[in-house]
Amino acid sequence: MPRLTVDDLKKIKEQYKSTLTLREGGYRAKITVHMGTCGIAAGARDVMDALLDEMAASDTKDVIVTTSGCAGLCSREPMATVEIINEAPVKYCYLDPEKIKKIFKEHVQGGKVVEEYALVVGSETSY
Amino acid sequence: MEKYRANLMVCGGTGCIAGGGLKIKDALVEEIKKRGLENEVNVVLTGCNGFCAEGPIMTVYPDGVFYEKLKVEDIPLLVEEHLLKGRPVEKLMYKEPEKKHAVPVMKDIPFFSLQVLRALRNKGMIDPEKIEEYIARDGYQAAAKALTEMTPEEIISTVKASGLRGRGGAGFLTGLKWEFCSKVTADQKYILCNGDEGDPGAFMDRSIMEADPHVVLEGMIIAAKAIGASKGYIYVRAEYPLAVRRLQLAIDQAKEYGLLGEDILGTGFNLDIEIYQGAGAFVCGEETALMRSLEGKRGMPIPRPPFPVHKGLWAKPSVLNNVETFANIPPIILHGADWYRSLGTEKSTGTKVFALTGAVNNIGLIEVPMGIPLRKIIFDIGGGIKKGRKFKAVQLGGPSGGCIPEELLDTPVTYEDIVKTGAIVGSGGMVVMDDLNCMVSVAKFFLEFTADESCGKCPPCRIGTRVMLDMLTDITEGRGKPGDVELLQDLAQDIINTSLCGLGQTAPNPVLTTIKYFADEYESHIKDGWCKAGVCRDLVTFYIDAETCKGCGACMRVCPAGAITGEKKKPHHINQELCIKCRSCFERCKFDSVKTGPASMREELLKKQPVEA
Numbered sequence: 045m046p047r048l049t050v051d052d053l054k055k056i057k058e059q060y061k062s063t064l065t066l067r068e069g070g071y072r073a074k075i076t077v078h079m080g081t082c083g084i085a086a087g088a089r090d091v092m093d094a095l096l097d098e099m100a101a102s103d104t105k106d107v108i109v110t111t112s113g114c115a116g117l118c119s120r121e122p123m124a125t126v127e128i129i130n131e132a133p134v135k136y137c138y139l140d141p142e143k144i145k146k147i148f149k150e151h152v153q154g155g156k157v158v159e160e161y162a163l164v165v166g167s168e169t170s171y
Numbered sequence: 172m173e174k175y176r177a178n179l180m181v182c183g184g185t186g187c188i189a190g191g192g193l194k195i196k197d198a199l200v201e202e203i204k205k206r207g208l209e210n211e212v213n214v215v216l217t218g219c220n221g222f223c224a225e226g227p228i229m230t231v232y233p234d235g236v237f238y239e240k241l242k243v244e245d246i247p248l249l250v251e252e253h254l255l256k257g258r259p260v261e262k263l264m265y266k267e268p269e270k271k272h273a274v275p276v277m278k279d280i281p282f283f284s285l286q287v288l289r290a291l292r293n294k295g296m297i298d299p300e301k302i303e304e305y306i307a308r309d310g311y312q313a314a315a316k317a318l319t320e321m322t323p324e325e326i327i328s329t330v331k332a333s334g335l336r337g338r339g340g341a342g343f344l345t346g347l348k349w350e351f352c353s354k355v356t357a358d359q360k361y362i363l364c365n366g367d368e369g370d371p372g373a374f375m376d377r378s379i380m381e382a383d384p385h386v387v388l389e390g391m392i393i394a395a396k397a398i399g400a401s402k403g404y405i406y407v408r409a410e411y412p413l414a415v416r417r418l419q420l421a422i423d424q425a426k427e428y429g430l431l432g433e434d435i436l437g438t439g440f441n442l443d444i445e446i447y448q449g450a451g452a453f454v455c456g457e458e459t460a461l462m463r464s465l466e467g468k469r470g471m472p473i474p475r476p477p478f479p480v481h482k483g484l485w486a487k488p489s490v491l492n493n494v495e496t497f498a499n500i501p502p503i504i505l506h507g508a509d510w511y512r513s514l515g516t517e518k519s520t521g522t523k524v525f526a527l528t529g530a531v532n533n534i535g536l537i538e539v540p541m542g543i544p545l546r547k548i549i550f551d552i553g554g555g556i557k558k559g560r561k562f563k564a565v566q567l568g569g570p571s572g573g574c575i576p577e578e579l580l581d582t583p584v585t586y587e588d589i590v591k592t593g594a595i596v597g598s599g600g601m602v603v604m605d606d607l608n609c610m611v612s613v614a615k616f617f618l619e620f621t622a623d624e625s626c627g628k629c630p631p632c633r634i635g636t637r638v639m640l641d642m643l644t645d646i647t648e649g650r651g652k653p654g655d656v657e658l659l660q661d662l663a664q665d666i667i668n669t670s671l672c673g674l675g676q677t678a679p680n681p682v683l684t685t686i687k688y689f690a691d692e693y694e695s696h697i698k699d700g701w702c703k704a705g706v707c708r709d710l711v712t713f714y715i716d717a718e719t720c721k722g723c724g725a726c727m728r729v730c731p732a733g734a735i736t737g738e739k740k741k742p743h744h745i746n747q748e749l750c751i752k753c754r755s756c757f758e759r760c761k762f763d764s765v766k767t768g769p770a771s772m773r774e775e776l777l778k779k780q781p782v783e784a
Binding site: 049076078081082114115117119157162163167168 | 434536
């Protein structure tokens with residue numbers, strides 16, 4: 045790994061911004077499973093496994109699955125955020141393997157938000 | 172100039188004109204003339220309205236009715252109905268697009284809309300195990316700025332001007348601490364991060380370390396440059412394995428990228444950071460004890476002065492800041508002191524992270540602007556009390572803090588205002604309690620904690636907390652005596668005055684605040700032998716109020732001892748001989764028909780109890 049200079053920092057920023065925002069990079073959707081201690085304790089690992097199984101079974105290549113820390117609402121874990129390109133992110137709560145499979149099929153593949161499990165739409169205010 | 176009773180603002184923007192806007196205007200003028208309204212109704216061609224997709228569009232003033240997608244053939248009807256008869260034509264009016272789905276948006280949910288994320292800006296947004304994602308969200312830009320463009324003095328003056336106060340609890344000005352240390356000359360200085368979060372119910376620092384470990388490192392790099400440190404330690408308790416793992420990963424990645432180690436970003440600045448795992452002693456969150464623990468000694472505080480900024484770790488000048496404090500540094504460097512001060516109050520600037528927990532509906536990690544009233548946090552962000560129960564108190568600041576009652580809920584959350592209540596902002600633990608809590612038991616719980624965690628160095632803390640705990644145990648078990656409350660207050664003052672460190676100086680706070688705000692509960696425990704919340708088993712008798720009991724049977728089903736009997740729709744009855752005082756029926760009853768009485772009531776009820784065959 046090269047030692048970074050200040051310019052390299054900016055390059056990495058530009059390069060990885062796309063995976064964070066989905067604009068470029070060829071991905072259509074991103075699913076973030078929130079895996080802080082609270083999420084893991086509530087069963088986020090099983091949710092993640094089920095999601096990865098579903099991805100493998102359907103041979104999906106244009107969706108990013110990633111993890112992140114606590115989403116802030118620990119009492120409703122396990123939680124996941126689904127972002128489809130050009131749409132506001134949707135947060136789902138109280139997940140289990142069956143629910144995430146349904147979300148994957150109906151929302152990620154079918155484009156329809158699974159209302160019964162969804163908590164909220166949108167991004168939080170930062171700064 | 173003539174005065175018109177209506178003005179028709181027809182959009183003359185390019186989009187609307189391309190869609191036939193001019194023809195609409197002509198048709199309007201003609202139709203208005205035909206109806207003889209030309210002296211009453213004026214037609215104006217305006218600039219682009221911005222709603223081009225719905226054009227041609229027109230707004231009618233003074234009514235403010237907004238028409239969209241107009242066609243020439245609509246005009247006669249529109250003029251006749253709206254302008255002649257005064258009935259706006261609904262089918263031509265703008266309709267809100269149907270909601271795509273029934274899921275609420277963030278701005279409509281107070282839990283999200285009242286929060287402002289600064290320290291938590293990356294929570295749930297990035298993969299904490301990928302340094303690139305952190306960099307993509309401006310990560311290490313502040314460090315680069317501090318290392319390449321700023322002098323230590325400039326960094327310090329920016330942080331000082333931001334008004335940032337230590338988020339660990341004491342609220343000391345961060346910039347001032349850095350300034351003290353920067354002015355000391357020494358061959359070695361240390362930058363230390365306090366991740367020894369120990370308050371019951373608090374998890375702010377853990378969440379930051381787990382969700383965004385690089386922000387801690389970046390904050391430390393900036394601080395190291397400001398004070399001139401080349402070595403740093405993060406003190407994390409071993410009970411936080413995920414935080415330790417992710418921090419270690421972050422350190423390894425940063426080293427690989429040359430963001431830690433020697434010659435950071437090619438600027439010639441060096442900083443090494445190591446993790447030190449604490450064994451979980453509460454006192455090690457105190458700065459001098461933490462430093463002793465880091466040195467491999469027993470974690471015990473030493474007197475200050477000398478302050479750690481002069482003589483800290485291994486007797487070298489050291490700055491210790493809390494995890495959340497460091498998380499605030501990069502955005503302050505990037506956006507400036509004024510940006511930081513734009514939220515909060517004059518003396519308590521910026522935002523504060525709280526771990527909101529207990530009897531509220533929304534348990535979680537929140538970040539709010541300083542100065543927000545407690546009531547807003549609990550009832551809007553927290554969504555009120557679970558199961559519709561009644562709010563009783565909110566505990567702030569953990570074992571060093573206190574309980575704030577309902578009547579003080581409009582207190583703004585600032586360091587100054589919270590201290591006036593007898594509690595402290597502390598590191599951010601916020602435990603909400605409902606009316607099922609006995610405040611004497613709550614005070615006892617916290618004192619059990621501090622008595623256990625006292626390091627034993629100072630007798631007032633070591634023995635005093637134990638004596639107070641014994642007295643509280645007596646009160647909750649029916650052995651309280653008149654004068655106990657006064658004695659508790661007296662002892663508390665002695666412990667506060669004569670303990671060396673913050674642990675002892677604040678340990679009595681939970682007792683003092685509960686006495687201050689819930690004196691009647693202490694009194695009913697001691698004088699009446701009655702714990703009204705039904706928590707203290709030796710001080711309560713449960714009975715069912717026959718007048719209000721609906722006979723629903725909920726209490727009967729939940730009773731583990733089979734002590735409740737009764738026919739459907741007729742008042743139920745608790746057999747005092749069988750009752751184990753588990754309180755299940757009291758919590759379950761929806762009609763408040765299960766009541767508590769003093770312990771002495773049991774005898775009377777036993778006498779009245781029908782002898783069962």
